[in-house]
Amino acid sequence: MKLNKNVAVSESGLLFNPVTGESFSVNPIGIEILNLIRDEKPEEEIAEAIMAKYNTDKPTFEKDYQDFIGILSHNNLVESHEKTKA
Amino acid sequence: MKKPKLNIAVTGLNAIDSPGPGVSVIRGLREAASFDVRIIGMSYESLEPGIFMHDLIDRTYSIPYPTAGTNTLLERIEYIHSREKLDVIIPNFDAELYPFIKLEPKLKTMGIHMFLPTMHQFEERHKVNLNDFGKKYGISVPKSKVLYDLNTVHSLVSEFSFPMIVKGKFYDASIAYSIEQVKSYFNKISAKWGLPIIIQEFVHGTEFNVTGLGDGKGNMMAAVPMRKQYITDKGKAWGGISISDEKMLDMTRKFLRNTKWRGGFELELMKNKDGELYLLEINPRLPAWIYLAVGVGQNIPEALVNLALGKKVKPYSEYAVGKMFVRYSWDMIVDRAEFEQISLYGEL
Numbered sequence: 001m002k003l004n005k006n007v008a009v010s011e012s013g014l015l016f017n018p019v020t021g022e023s024f025s026v027n028p029i030g031i032e033i034l035n036l037i038r039d040e041k042p043e044e045e046i047a048e049a050i051m052a053k054y055n056t057d058k059p060t061f062e063k064d065y066q067d068f069i070g071i072l073s074h075n076n077l078v079e080s081h082e083k084t085k086a
Numbered sequence: 087m088k089k090p091k092l093n094i095a096v097t098g099l100n101a102i103d104s105p106g107p108g109v110s111v112i113r114g115l116r117e118a119a120s121f122d123v124r125i126i127g128m129s130y131e132s133l134e135p136g137i138f139m140h141d142l143i144d145r146t147y148s149i150p151y152p153t154a155g156t157n158t159l160l161e162r163i164e165y166i167h168s169r170e171k172l173d174v175i176i177p178n179f180d181a182e183l184y185p186f187i188k189l190e191p192k193l194k195t196m197g198i199h200m201f202l203p204t205m206h207q208f209e210e211r212h213k214v215n216l217n218d219f220g221k222k223y224g225i226s227v228p229k230s231k232v233l234y235d236l237n238t239v240h241s242l243v244s245e246f247s248f249p250m251i252v253k254g255k256f257y258d259a260s261i262a263y264s265i266e267q268v269k270s271y272f273n274k275i276s277a278k279w280g281l282p283i284i285i286q287e288f289v290h291g292t293e294f295n296v297t298g299l300g301d302g303k304g305n306m307m308a309a310v311p312m313r314k315q316y317i318t319d320k321g322k323a324w325g326g327i328s329i330s331d332e333k334m335l336d337m338t339r340k341f342l343r344n345t346k347w348r349g350g351f352e353l354e355l356m357k358n359k360d361g362e363l364y365l366l367e368i369n370p371r372l373p374a375w376i377y378l379a380v381g382v383g384q385n386i387p388e389a390l391v392n393l394a395l396g397k398k399v400k401p402y403s404e405y406a407v408g409k410m411f412v413r414y415s416w417d418m419i420v421d422r423a424e425f426e427q428i429s430l431y432g433e434l
Contacts, residue, residue, distance in 0.1 A: 006330065008408065016408055018329055018330040018407045018408055019329060019330060019331050020292070020313065020329065020331075021294075021312075021313030021315070021326075021327045021328075021329040022313075023327075
């Protein structure tokens, strides 16, 4: 999973897509996950980091993570699932 | 090195809810690095706010509406020129461009410079001709039809699906969802702007704009794309953000290369969900949001003036992405005597 190049993420969690001009805000956990994605960590490592810090289990994390990635993908902020898998 | 001081006349001082570009153009000129300015406002109405902005405009003269004819306009410009020794005029309304383009050679002999599209360019990009324009230059445009008669409205049903856009020849556009609405907008818009009325296919998507400057030889001297973020009920951008979209810049380059456009312009674009771009309209002048271009590093009004004066201008190639403009309204307190002066004597 890779953030599309040029997508700007501010420390406070505002995402700006310079191609479309759209802005999005994400919550603190969202920022943490985005930073891990930006560091090109695999999903497994992201899951470990989040589960170590927050009181959640693997199935819940996976569901929320996929929802989050789906929203990022829908808004062209990350490379598409197909691309990533290929 | 001392900068030259230029006397520049500017129209479009109606900084209202559907603003003319004049005040924004003047702000750019005031920030020009290559010259200083004395700004002469040219107004059509006594309550155009720019008239009373004395920190931006040194003196304003009223000028006749385009309907008064080219000779009447020329006489008025000759008078203003005798008082102000104009170096450059920047007209900012679509409706006044026709007389100004016609007057350009004459004004040049008087020492007044402009940098306008040619009459051919001005006519060719007209909404009425947009279908042919798209075909000729290989640019995607929505299907459109020109109507001169209300009785022909019913024929649209077989050619267009609802909703469709009903447009005036200079300004105004409304979305119609039924034939009754098409008729209503036809009457409303034609009463204000005359015939013809243009019917345009509705393209679903997100609206973007590009403002820029062509040198008349096919080169892009400047270009800044913007996404509207806050739109008024008249469809005007009250807030926007500069973006970086290569497809839009490529379309702009193609437009300039193929038409050899001379002067400022604004492209109105629609991007559908598949990312395809459609050119909705070409405005043959700088837009009201032109100060965003200045704010992101491309002083297009300054470059336009230098091109008008025949100076060599280096094309802008960069601009800051993610900068926003947020428009606001401001109540000025104006002495009645000033209003009297511009209303009765046509000068302030």
